[in-house]
Amino acid sequence: MEPLLTVENLRIELTTRDGVAPVIDDLSLSLNAGETLSFVGESGCGKSMTALALMGLLPEKVGRVASGKILFDGEDLTQATPRRLREIRGNEISMIFQEPMTSLNPVFSVGEQIAEAIRAHQNLSRTAAWDKAVELLDAVRIPNPKGRAVDYPFQMSGGQRQRAMIAMALACEPKLLIADEPTTALDVTVQAQIFDLLTDLQKQSGAAIILITHDMGAVAEMARDVIVMYAGRKAEYGPVDAIIEHPRHPYTQGLISCVPHIVSDMSEERPDLVEVPGIVPSLKDFGRDQCLFASRCAHRTDECLAGRPPEKHFGASQIADCWHAEAL
Amino acid sequence: MTDLLNVQNLTVRFEVKRGGAFGKKAHLYAVDDVSFTVKAGETLAIVGESGSGKTTAALAVAQLQGAYAGKVELDGQDILKVEGEDLRQVRQKVQFIFQDPYSSLNPRKRAEAIVREPLDSLSGKPAAEKDEIVAGLFEAVGLRREQMRLFPHQFSGGQRQRIGIARALATQPELIICDEPVSALDVAVQAQILNLLRKLQKDFGLTYLFISHDLGVVQHMSDSIAVMYMGRVVEHASRMDLFGNPRHPYTQALLSAVPTVDRAKRAAQKRILIPGDPPDPVNLPKGCRFANRCPQAQDKCRQDEPALVDGGQGHRVACHFS
Ligand SMILES: Nc1ncnc2c1ncn2[C@@H]1O[C@H](COP(=O)(O)OP(=O)(O)OP(=O)(O)O)[C@@H](O)[C@H]1O
Ligand SMILES: Nc1ncnc2c1ncn2[C@@H]1O[C@H](COP(=O)(O)OP(=O)(O)O)[C@@H](O)[C@H]1O
Ligand code: SF4
Ligand code: SF4
Ligand SMILES: [Mg+2]
Ligand SMILES: [Mg+2]
Numbered sequence A: 001m002e003p004l005l006t007v008e009n010l011r012i013e014l015t016t017r018d019g020v021a022p023v024i025d026d027l028s029l030s031l032n033a034g035e036t037l038s039f040v041g042e043s044g045c046g047k048s049m050t051a052l053a054l055m056g057l058l059p060e061k062v063g064r065v066a067s068g069k070i071l072f073d074g075e076d077l078t079q080a081t082p083r084r085l086r087e088i089r090g091n092e093i094s095m096i097f098q099e100p101m102t103s104l105n106p107v108f109s110v111g112e113q114i115a116e117a118i119r120a121h122q123n124l125s126r127t128a129a130w131d132k133a134v135e136l137l138d139a140v141r142i143p144n145p146k147g148r149a150v151d152y153p154f155q156m157s158g159g160q161r162q163r164a165m166i167a168m169a170l171a172c173e174p175k176l177l178i179a180d181e182p183t184t185a186l187d188v189t190v191q192a193q194i195f196d197l198l199t200d201l202q203k204q205s206g207a208a209i210i211l212i213t214h215d216m217g218a219v220a221e222m223a224r225d226v227i228v229m230y231a232g233r234k235a236e237y238g239p240v241d242a243i244i245e246h247p248r249h250p251y252t253q254g255l256i257s258c259v260p261h262i263v264s265d266m267s268e269e270r271p272d273l274v275e276v277p278g279i280v281p282s283l284k285d286f287g288r289d290q291c292l293f294a295s296r297c298a299h300r301t302d303e304c305l306a307g308r309p310p311e312k313h314f315g316a317s318q319i320a321d322c323w324h325a326e327a328l
Numbered sequence B: 001m002t003d004l005l006n007v008q009n010l011t012v013r014f015e016v017k018r019g020g021a022f023g024k025k026a027h028l029y030a031v032d033d034v035s036f037t038v039k040a041g042e043t044l045a046i047v048g049e050s051g052s053g054k055t056t057a058a059l060a061v062a063q064l065q066g067a068y069a070g071k072v073e074l075d076g077q078d079i080l081k082v083e084g085e086d087l088r089q090v091r092q093k094v095q096f097i098f099q100d101p102y103s104s105l106n107p108r109k110r111a112e113a114i115v116r117e118p119l120d121s122l123s124g125k126p127a128a129e130k131d132e133i134v135a136g137l138f139e140a141v142g143l144r145r146e147q148m149r150l151f152p153h154q155f156s157g158g159q160r161q162r163i164g165i166a167r168a169l170a171t172q173p174e175l176i177i178c179d180e181p182v183s184a185l186d187v188a189v190q191a192q193i194l195n196l197l198r199k200l201q202k203d204f205g206l207t208y209l210f211i212s213h214d215l216g217v218v219q220h221m222s223d224s225i226a227v228m229y230m231g232r233v234v235e236h237a238s239r240m241d242l243f244g245n246p247r248h249p250y251t252q253a254l255l256s257a258v259p260t261v262d263r264a265k266r267a268a269q270k271r272i273l274i275p276g277d278p279p280d281p282v283n284l285p286k287g288c289r290f291a292n293r294c295p296q297a298q299d300k301c302r303q304d305e306p307a308l309v310d311g312g313q314g315h316r317v318a319c320h321f322s
Helices: A047-055 A082-091 A110-119 A126-139 A158-170 A188-205 A216-222 A240-245 A250-257 A302-306 B054-061 B084-093 B111-122 B127-140 B145-149 B157-169 B187-204 B215-221 B239-244 B249-256 B263-268
Strands: A005-016 A019-031 A036-040 A063-072 A093-096 A176-180 A208-212 A225-230 A233-239 A311-314 A318-321 B003-017 B025-039 B043-047 B069-074 B094-097 B175-179 B207-211 B224-229 B232-238
Touching: A005 A047, A019 A047, A019 A063, A019 A225, A019 A233, A036 A047, A036 A216, A047 A063, A047 A093, A047 A176, A047 A208, A082 A093, A093 A158, A110 A126, A110 A158, A126 A158, A158 A188, A176 A188, A188 A208, A188 A216, A188 B249, A208 A216, A216 A240, A216 B263, A225 A240, A225 A250, A233 A240, A233 A250, A250 B187, B003 B054, B003 B207, B025 B043, B025 B054, B025 B207, B025 B224, B025 B232, B043 B054, B043 B215, B054 B175, B054 B207, B084 B094, B084 B111, B094 B157, B111 B127, B111 B145, B111 B157, B127 B145, B127 B157, B157 B187, B187 B215, B207 B215, B224 B239, B224 B249, B232 B239, B232 B249
Parallel strands: A036 A208, A036 A225, A093 A176, A176 A208, B043 B207, B043 B224, B094 B175, B175 B207
Antiparallel strands: A005 A019, A005 A063, A225 A233, A233 A318, A311 A318, B003 B025, B003 B069, B224 B232
16 A cells, blocks of 8 residues: 655754754655554654644745655645645645644634635535534534534633534545644543544544654554654654564653653552653754764763764664664 | 641632623632641642642632632641731741743743742841852752853743742742642653652652642652542542542543553553533532533432542542442
8 A cells, every 4th residue: 555645854944043954854754544653752853843844834934845755645745836735735634733722713603614614625505514514513522513613712611622623624534634732731531532533533534643742651542653753853763562662762761761651550669750861952953963862861972972873673664763772 | 647738628719700791790619618638748639620620729728819718727727817927937838839930930030039039028037048048949959050140031941940949949838839840841851850849858858739630640749639520529548549449430530541651551441431521610510510421420419419428548539329
């Protein structure tokens, strides 16, 4: 099967006061229809920029595709005209943003907005589009969808707004759904509902999903593959199960072990959490020809500072970009 | 060990208008007849979904929010009634760490002035002694002395939270209320701050009231837990009891919803769904507030509100059927 999405050596540059820096640096990936790929990493590592690049929504005058390809259904989106990109965004790729208030329009009812999204790409009458909007609100399990469709965004709770956003993203029956931290602001019980919803809808429609998150637990629950991002580059890429079982990159290891996970074999003893010292470098340091994680890494050697870490392959499809991955 | 904090039947209500400017006045009981205790030197975590009243309860304990009814005893003294110099004493003993390290620090003040502020307003210590205390606090929270002269925007999120912690420690408090102290931070920085909070607790014998919606963090940090739902405590138990043997249906649903990297646990874990939304807090239904979402609800639940009852060994639950 031909993958739905293939990204080849993508480099996205941002121009800021400090100069030009690669916010996405040599990223390659592939994603099949019906599958879920996750991006994890601390904030500022370029996850949202990756999503925006795929949507053709890089910040104007600031961001540009410097090199590489984004092949979606056989078409290279880096070469597409703005008009064609708009068409694709309305029909084939849609996105759920982190904060629903920023992407829902406060002055229109939720039903109107979804109906509008439907009419933008389907030839339906107003009433038919409205009925379909109500159907979608029902699909995302808004109670009493007929009554709630006339609500304005501010009249809904955070979880309901997020579900309304998902309904809107689904309005065009996308082939690819990009969800940027869709549940970060929500309670775990609501998050669980939204994850179930996404999984069900994926089963029905065969859509591919890209899920951006900082929660390894969420990755484990939702995705087949994961890309761990650090400072604009992939640190590790491969099947979720294999990577959680044996992470090869020190950053992945840190991300998993520094979090106090809920465990079933809980004991009175509570050793200190593993610390990853320091923070993500700022954008101006992203492009340097060395391992960008070196300042925080306990396994650093001179090699790590002398050049970019090469890809090391493990098993069929696990890749870690680290000089010492074999030893870890 | 003795209880440092003893909260009895605490109620906090807000006046809200319903239906525009001419709407009827109504009351929202954000915290409704809540009781809990915290032992000296231990950590009580308060968990519960957004809007359940965690922050409001904590603010009332710290006297940053007026209470409508109830008692808050610190070391046996009812602190809701104190005024004047006594109130100043109480404020020294109870300090607050806020969720958002970006907005909780005055951007125009230097870090040292921010940390010193509670000393200036609450204690009559001589200036030289205050200088010494502030310098010591910077060291205790892992900041360097030369950073004392910097402004908040010159620090990272984790460092700003360290400043907030140093400020909370300045008056040598007994109780520190931490309201989501790490939820705005990245996981790596979160681990640094959680380790720091535990170390400070040990070094200074601090008691924490720790609010979080991250149950992994709660399992790591707490000695006991109070679970809130719609302004009520629905379960209150030790850490081992609550995680090992959750008894309230809401607690069970909450724990089952946490995503985990532990594959065995994921396979064994049956997610309990609680569809729908909590009821309108201004217009509460009769009976148990969780009834419209509870998988175990029965007729009785829609009639009588269950009280928080000790089922033995201090494991308290508010449910007719557990
Ligand atoms: N000043 C206020 N006026 C009116 N209602 C308020 C006020 N402060 C809080 N509330 C209401 O009280 C209830 C409890 O709010 P609170 O902030 O304590 O919740 P919380 O448990 O801390 O939630 P979160 O997890 O979102 O921080 C909510 O219904 C909230 O809308
Ligand atoms: N519009 C913008 N202009 C300039 N820099 C930006 C812009 N948006 C993001 N950045 C920078 O790009 C980097 C990656 O950002 P982002 O993709 O949002 O990270 P993440 O989603 O992983 O938190 C950060 O250093 C951020 O400050
Ligand atoms: S390349 Fe070196 S510094 Fe980078 S992650 Fe690997 S061991 Fe650490
Ligand atoms: S009292 Fe009834 S509705 Fe309330 S939690 Fe218990 S079983 Fe559920
Ligand atoms: Mg982001
Ligand atoms: Mg709160």
